[in-house]
Amino acid sequence: MSANPAEIRAELERILASPMFCASARSVQFLRFCVEQSLCGNQDQIKETTVALQVFGRNADYNPRTDPIVRVHARRLRDKLEHYYKTDGVDSPIQITMPKGTYVPQAVRALPKSRTLSVELGVPRRHAPGTDVGFFTGADAQTVPQTHAASTKPPVRWVTGLAVALLSSALLILFFLWFKSRSIEPQGIPVAGEALPFNALPGEEQNPSWSPDGKALAFSWSARAGASPRIFIQRAGQSEPFRLTQGTRAEFRPVWSPNGREIVFLSYVSPSSYEVVRAPLNGGTERTVGVFSCPWISSDDLPALDWSPDGRSLLVAEQPSSTSPIRLILFDLSTGTRKPLTNPPAGNSGDIDGKFSPEGSEVAFRRGGLGDLYLVSTEGEANSPALKLTPDNPGVRGIAWSRDGRHILFGSMKGGLGWGIWQVNVDGSALTRVLGGSLNLSFPAVSPTGKTLAAEQQDIVTNLMEVALRKTGSSRLIAPSSRQDYSPVYSPDGRKIVFVSTRSGAIELWLANTDGTSARQLTQLNGSGFPVTPSWSPDSHSVLFAIRRNGATNVWMLDVSAGANQQLTFSQNRNINPVFGPDGKYIYFNSNDGGMPRIWRIPARGDRRAEEMLWDAPWAFQMSWTDRSLFFENSGTDLQIVQRNVMTGAQRVVFHSNNWVSAPPDLCVHKGTLYLMVSPSTSPSTRDLLAVDAASGKAQILKHFDVALPDLEFGCSVSPDGGTLLVPMVQRAQSDIYEAPLK
Numbered sequence: 001m002s003a004n005p006a007e008i009r010a011e012l013e014r015i016l017a018s019p020m021f022c023a024s025a026r027s028v029q030f031l032r033f034c035v036e037q038s039l040c041g042n043q044d045q046i047k048e049t050t051v052a053l054q055v056f057g058r059n060a061d062y063n064p065r066t067d068p069i070v071r072v073h074a075r076r077l078r079d080k081l082e083h084y085y086k087t088d089g090v091d092s093p094i095q096i097t098m099p100k101g102t103y104v105p106q107a108v109r110a111l112p113k114s115r116t117l118s119v120e121l122g123v124p125r126r127h128a129p130g131t132d133v134g135f136f137t138g139a140d141a142q143t144v145p146q147t148h149a150a151s152t153k154p155p156v157r158w159v160t161g162l163a164v165a166l167l168s169s170a171l172l173i174l175f176f177l178w179f180k181s182r183s184i185e186p187q188g189i190p191v192a193g194e195a196l197p198f199n200a201l202p203g204e205e206q207n208p209s210w211s212p213d214g215k216a217l218a219f220s221w222s223a224r225a226g227a228s229p230r231i232f233i234q235r236a237g238q239s240e241p242f243r244l245t246q247g248t249r250a251e252f253r254p255v256w257s258p259n260g261r262e263i264v265f266l267s268y269v270s271p272s273s274y275e276v277v278r279a280p281l282n283g284g285t286e287r288t289v290g291v292f293s294c295p296w297i298s299s300d301d302l303p304a305l306d307w308s309p310d311g312r313s314l315l316v317a318e319q320p321s322s323t324s325p326i327r328l329i330l331f332d333l334s335t336g337t338r339k340p341l342t343n344p345p346a347g348n349s350g351d352i353d354g355k356f357s358p359e360g361s362e363v364a365f366r367r368g369g370l371g372d373l374y375l376v377s378t379e380g381e382a383n384s385p386a387l388k389l390t391p392d393n394p395g396v397r398g399i400a401w402s403r404d405g406r407h408i409l410f411g412s413m414k415g416g417l418g419w420g421i422w423q424v425n426v427d428g429s430a431l432t433r434v435l436g437g438s439l440n441l442s443f444p445a446v447s448p449t450g451k452t453l454a455a456e457q458q459d460i461v462t463n464l465m466e467v468a469l470r471k472t473g474s475s476r477l478i479a480p481s482s483r484q485d486y487s488p489v490y491s492p493d494g495r496k497i498v499f500v501s502t503r504s505g506a507i508e509l510w511l512a513n514t515d516g517t518s519a520r521q522l523t524q525l526n527g528s529g530f531p532v533t534p535s536w537s538p539d540s541h542s543v544l545f546a547i548r549r550n551g552a553t554n555v556w557m558l559d560v561s562a563g564a565n566q567q568l569t570f571s572q573n574r575n576i577n578p579v580f581g582p583d584g585k586y587i588y589f590n591s592n593d594g595g596m597p598r599i600w601r602i603p604a605r606g607d608r609r610a611e612e613m614l615w616d617a618p619w620a621f622q623m624s625w626t627d628r629s630l631f632f633e634n635s636g637t638d639l640q641i642v643q644r645n646v647m648t649g650a651q652r653v654v655f656h657s658n659n660w661v662s663a664p665p666d667l668c669v670h671k672g673t674l675y676l677m678v679s680p681s682t683s684p685s686t687r688d689l690l691a692v693d694a695a696s697g698k699a700q701i702l703k704h705f706d707v708a709l710p711d712l713e714f715g716c717s718v719s720p721d722g723g724t725l726l727v728p729m730v731q732r733a734q735s736d737i738y739e740a741p742l743k
Contacts, residue, residue, distance in 0.1 A: 005039050005528050008107045009550055011094045013391065018088045020080055027077050030055050033570055034105050035096065039528075040565045046103045054570065057609050074103060189402050189409065189423055189446070190743040191453065195435055198454065198737035199234060199241070203227070206299070207253045207398075207443055208454040208737045211260050214447045217454060218244070218254035218263055219737055226686050226706035229299070231265050231279070245279055246286065250685065253302050258311045264289065266305055271296050271661035271681055274303060276316060276331075290336065292318045294326055296661075299685055300442075300458070301397065304328055304353045308378075309360035315341070317352055326350030328365055330378070342367075342374075343381045347596045355399040355408075362426075364389075364399050364408045370548070371396035373410055375426060389428040393551035395419075398443030403450035409434065411442025411455070417506050417527040421455055435740055450742060457738045464488050464499060464516075465729040467689070467703060469722065475703075478726065479516035486728040487533065487715035490514065491540040494720045496560075498522070498534045498543050509534060509545060511560065514719070522558060523565075531556075533577040537584075538625070544578040544587060555589050555602075568608060579623040580604065581646055588630070588646070590619040599630065615644060624669040627694070631669050641667070641674060643694065654694045668725070669694075670718035675702075675725055677716060689727065705729065 012035050015021055016028050033055050037045050048070045052058040056069050064070065078098050085095055095108045198208075203223040210217060215236045222229040228250040234241035245251055250268040257263070261282070267275040274296065276289040294303045294317050303317035303326075314331040318338070325344040328351045332339070342351040344367055351374075354365035360378065367374050367386075372393050376386040390396075394414030401408055405426070412422040420436020421444045435441055435455065443456040462484045468474035479485065481503040488499040494514060501510045504521055507530035512519040522543070523531055529549030536543060543558045555568040555578040569575040571593050578589040586601040591610070593600070599615040602608045621632035628647055631654070634640040638658040644651040655674065659681055666677030666687075674692040679685075687705040692698070716727045 007094055008035065008039065008096065009528065011092060011096055011107070013550060014092065015081070015084060015089065015096065018084055020084060020088075024080070026056070026073055027080055029570055030073055030077055031081075031096075031098075031105070033567075034098065034103055036567055036570075038105055040567065042565060042567075043104045045566065048103070051103060053607060059607050070103075074098065189407055189434060189453070191434055192741040192743045195439060195441070195453075195455070195457075195738045195740040197457075198739050200736055201241070202734075204229065204733065204735040205737045206456050206735055207302070208445045208456060209254045209256060209263075210445055210447045210454065211256050212258060212448055213260060214449045214452075217445075217737065218256065220252045220254065220265075222685070225733060226683070228268075228683075228685065231263065233263075233281075244281070245277075247277070250299075251277075252299065253305045255305055255307050257307055258309055264305065264307060264314065266302060268296060268684060271679075271684065272319075272322075276305065276314065289314065289333070290316075290331060292316055294319045296684060301352070304351075304355075304365070306354060306356050308356055309358065315354050315356060315363060317350075317354075319350070324350075326352055328354050328363065339380070340382070341378070341380050342376060342386065345595075347592045353396065353399055355401060357401055358403065358405045364401065364410075366396035366399065366410075368393065370394075370413075372551070373399070373408065373424065375408075387428065389424050389426075390431065391428075391551065393548070394422070398445075398456070400444040400446050402446060403448070409444040409446065409453070411444060413530075418502065419458070421453070439738065441738065446742070453740045453742055455738050455740075457736050459732060459734040459736075460484060461731040462486055462728045463731050464497075465727055467725045467727060469691075469702070469718075469725055477516075477729075478514075479510075479512045479519045480731075484728075485510075488726040488728070489534050489536060489715070489717045490719050490726065491536050492538055492720055493540040496540065497717070497726065498536065500531060500534065500715075507531065509543065509558070522560070522563075533620075535577075535579045535623075537580055544580070546576045546578060546589075555587070568602060569610060574619070575600070576619050577621065580625075581623070582625045582628040588613075588623065590617065590621065613649075615649065617644070620667065622667050622669050624671075626671050627669065631667065631674060631694075633667065639678065641676070641692070655692045655697050655699065657699065660688065660690070666714050666716060666727075668716040668718055670722050673718075673722075675716055675718060677705075677714075677727060689725075 021027055034046050048064045049062060051070045052062045081097060096105055098105050206220045208217050208219050216233055218233045220229040221232045230243055231245045231251045231254045232241035232243050244263060247267060252266045254263045254265045262278055262280050264276055264278050267277045269275055272295055273291055273293050275291050277286050278289050279286045304315055306315040313333060316329055316331055317326050318329055319326045325348045327344055328341040330339045330341050344350045349369040351365050351367050354363050356363055363376050363378060365374050370393055373389040373396050374386040375389055377384050394412045397411035399410045407423050407425055409421055409423045411419050413419050419440050419442045421434045421441050423434050424431045440458045441455040445454045461482060463480045464478040464485050466476050466478050483502040485499055485501045488497050490497055496511060497514055498509060498511050506525060506527045508525060509522040509531045510519055511522050529547045531545045531547055534543050534545040541560060543560060546553050546555055552572050553574045553576050554571055555575050557566050557568055573592050575589055575591045578587050581588055585604055587604050588599055588601045590597055591600045594612055597619055599613040599617050600610050601613060602610045617632050621630045623630055628645060630644045630646060632642055634642050638656060639660050640653055641655040642651055643654045660678035661681055668675050672694045674694055676690045677687050678690055679687055688701050689703040691700045691702050716725060718725050
């Protein structure tokens with residue numbers, strides 16, 4: 001049995017994290033390049049010249065006869081791999097090797113060497129290499145009986161046979177016990193039955209929160225599309241919930257006080273601020289605890305709010321300034337003091353969500369846009385560093401603790417197969433999926449009794465809508481499906497569209513004719529990562545995109561007709577949103593390799609060493625070939641669109657308004673006209689489609705949508721002739737609270 005891609009990538013990360021590799025950037029980059037190219041079926045790309053250009057930054061005139069750098073490092077890499085499997089990797093179930101005479105790696109499944117015993121019955125033998133995943137070779141370790149000469153002394157042969165049989169049985173028993181011990185996962189939170197709807201109300205139910213006695217659930221609920229959600233409570237035995245609050249603003253994320261007498265919740269104020277409101281359960285007057293500055297990302301990606309077990313403080317998220325990352329703070333309810341808890345690095349989106357441990361001494365929190373899970377003491381990150389619990393940025397939406405405080409649950413889209421509930425031990429071990437399948441679950445909540453798991457389940461369908469720009473109001477669906485389709489891009493020749501879709505189960509790139517016919521899948525990631533931000537080459541032959549995998553995002557190019565993939569960047573950070581420049585000579589993309597998100601570029605052909613342009617810009621910029629410019633949204637309270645000329649670097653503000661707030665990716669450009677999907681400041685759950693003249697800055701509303709797009713689903717594109725606009729549109733948006741029994 002050959003190794004599969006997920007196992008191979010897991011082994012690769014273990015190798016690169018070992019002491020002998022983490023101190024050698026060259027070896028890390030070399031091995032990662034070779035493994036990733038092999039996994040994508042690009043063995044023909046793993047040649048000495050290609051490695052020299054892509055890994056070691058040699059120029060296009062590189063001559064392997066006079067420069068042996070690749071061969072020298074390959075020898076060192078082989079030595080390190082051999083040493084690794086004799087020391088740190090001695091028990092690895094998979095071994096990655098690089099045979100002499102080639103740079104194409106092999107993955108071999110074998111019994112750990114420290115447990116392999118050489119006995120007279122047989123010696124290990126490897127199968128001929130297999131190719132079950134189509135791009136990596138592997139083999140099983142097997143034992144093959146050896147033939148021995150017959151003895152002329154039957155009693156000795158009989159005794160020897162008996163001894164061998166007994167030894168074989170003993171070894172089999174020892175191996176079974178060893179294998180069983182290796183297979184046992186640390187005890188987590190076992191689900192005892194199927195997840196079922198809590199009450200199946202119409203509209204959107206979000207953010208379930210258990211009362212301290214476990215007899216009631218609080219949640220936010222909007223009964224119809226576009227309506228502002230309110231805080232409701234439903235007690236055990238009741239058929240319907242009752243509304244707790246009396247406000248007029250959108251309300252989210254209810255949290256019970258430890259004594260069960262009050263609830264705090266988030267109240268939307270503006271795109272950059274919110275209030276924390278305290279509501280008593282006895283019908284008393286609501287009180288504002290405080291106003292906090294923080295970008296209101298979306299209704300399914302909310303700022304943190306939790307109540308400490310001792311009842312003295314709240315955990316909230318705030319952004320100290322428009323240019324700094326979001327951080328978590330402890331808000332003292334008696335004094336109003338705000339104590340910073342976390343200290344996210346510059347260039348990071350920040351720390352957006354968090355949850356106190358049951359005893360209140362630690363906080364599990366999410367760091368980053370998609371998000372990794374971290375753990376920090378309530379003494380603060382200034383006193384002791386936070387512990388990273390997830391290794392590969394799987395995404396975090398909602399956090400909960402087990403009753404005993406040994407496990408943390410969170411919503412995750414690890415691998416790109418949809419949101420599900422995952423759990424991890426507090427030391428970062430035993431990351432496993434608890435609930436998922438096709439339910440699309442997030443925001444878990446464990447009952448105080450430890451017997452029930454509640455979670456938010458989303459049923460969302462987004463299709464591509466073609467909007468006629470010359471006939472106001474005319475629109476139709478393109479290549480509709482029962483899943484999520486988004487990030488559409490017209491090809492420059494006007495014949496094709498490329499888009500991202502979950503219609504095959506995993507997040508993949510798809511291609512269709514502009515009328516929606518002949519839709520076919522382009523990528524075959526199958527959950528081993530997911531593609532984002534596609535764009536076309538000027539000749540319409542290739543598609544640029546980024547793949548998010550194992551905590552890193554890198555730029556790829558796909559030849560549409562040949563189906564060949566090529567990885568262009570090899571970063572451990574975020575390289576995203578690749579686009580060809582106006583002259584086709586360079587590929588521009590956003591990267592935080594230098595610490596801050598900036599525009600970088602690489603030559604479209606030949607030497608592909610990345611060059612930092614020293615232009616600060618968000619990741620979701622748009623390239624206009626005719627304007628020879630990048631367009632992007634400036635960070636800040638108001639909506640501000642900036643144009644930067646890629647030839648001169650000069651920039652100017654082309655649109656400024658405080659009436660709308662934009663999701664940065666929902667911007668496209670065509671011959672001096674900007675098209676934006678924006679939310680009115682007074683109604684963040686809806687969207688307006690704006691057309692903005694870049695020269696005059698005048699805006700016109702083309703269409704209104706009652707439902708905003710979900711987080712991570714976005715994009716728009718204008719046809720080459722300027723006649724139509726493609727945007728994702730929500731066809732169905734329903735969210736329910738589901739419950740699953742726990743053992």
